[in-house]
Amino acid sequence: MKQITKYVIKNSLKRIFLYRACLVRLKLMGVERVYSYTLANETGVNSDQVRKDFSEFKITGNKRGGYNIDELLEKMESIFHRNKDHNLVLIGMGNMGQALSKYSRFVQRNMNIVATFDIDPFKQKQRSDLPVYSMNRLKEIIDRFRVKVAIIAVPEISAQEVADELVRHGIKGIVNFAPVLLKMPPDVVVNNVNLCDELESVIYYVHKLMKVDGIKNLELLYRDMKY
């Protein structure tokens, strides 16, 4: 049974990403131990929330002693399964696909695009650090590298078809850059990334901010923006 797979990253999870980014930076600066209020200051959330979030993800510290950065980071890595390697496939080698295929941060975070795919044979010949295969080799690669997660960067017209094929071959998670809501079985996770929407929402809030008069309304707006 297929259904619309619209999935939103929980805010608490987003904040965990935030905390981690700060921890990495602090560690580089030589800091060894942090307190909930350290992270609060660095990330703009309040310290109660930091602790509540940690509690949700079963992260504990030392009463009075705060948190040891290394332990925290290790805990977070295990939460996100970063201790393991993750093989990915990328479908669609247009603009966005090519940029993603060269995006070095994925590798730094143990996420490896093992192969890319495109229907256009010309793109398959193009110079690229990664192999560009035609779609008929999809199953072979997914099986060989035990791929569970795919990135879709194809035109919207073919996104659903591609997604269906991926799922048939065992893919369980999709980051979808095509502006379509995919209809998927309920055991497949889909995260839609829509760049236009990201931009438009900024434009929306900028207009709202410019129209605001008086400090009280400004505070209301910040609340609205979940500042």
Next chain:
Amino acid sequence: MKQITKYVIKNSLKRIFLYRACLVRLKLMGVERVYSYTLANETGVNSDQVRKDFSEFKITGNKRGGYNIDELLEKMESIFHRNKDHNLVLIGMGNMGQALSKYSRFVQRNMNIVATFDIDPFKQKQRSDLPVYSMNRLKEIIDRFRVKVAIIAVPEISAQEVADELVRHGIKGIVNFAPVLLKMPPDVVVNNVNLCDELESVIYYVHKLMKVDGIKNLELLYRDMKY
């Protein structure tokens, strides 16, 4: 006064984007009138929520008659200021920057990147449909095209510096692809797009789904994912 500018798109706003995408599709299919449950089915939210969201954004329909697609779309366009053109600048012509500069959907939605910038003179000479300027022409372009919103696609090391300069020249909204939390004055809107986080969160939920046994836990998980 600068502060961490961490900003989250409200879920109701995200759903409005969703509704709009559906409406556009339905219109192409020749549909003229929709009901709250039509949109509900198409987007996977429930019909009460559709109506509540519309109410939040002051969108009204006809009792019994549902909503006229053209009117709805027009209303939404005015909410997002799509009736006007929006000039953007893009800073950083690395992988991601180059992909974004060619991203045709921005133009389709009345968002025009009028110029791109990079510190590397080589990239400035590279073949591109858009001019690639060095940073010292930033002010001139921002003024000439009345640019209010910028896209940052520079390495994380220089993101804060670039953002500061943008704000000095009057930029009020930023879509930031660099994995850094920018410290900005409170009247500047920042939307951080972090591709690694998007991928990792999918990996996180995929692992969670695979570990789930029994239908009850599955439902709990869906709730957790705000399915």
Next chain:
DNA sequence: CATATTTTGTGATTTGTTTCACATCTTTTT
């Protein structure tokens, strides 16, 4: 070693969001 201080972790409270339920208006049917 007792007391003071600091910070965590978590129930209790408040605030925000989603769902429910129904009055209201509009159209269709008889």
Next chain:
DNA sequence: AAAAAGATGTGAAACAAATCACAAAATATG
């Protein structure tokens, strides 16, 4: 023209998330 049916719009209720507040633990101090 009255009754029935269908959809909206919105208070009320239920649920979820964020903040408050404080007991408990760990460390520091005298």
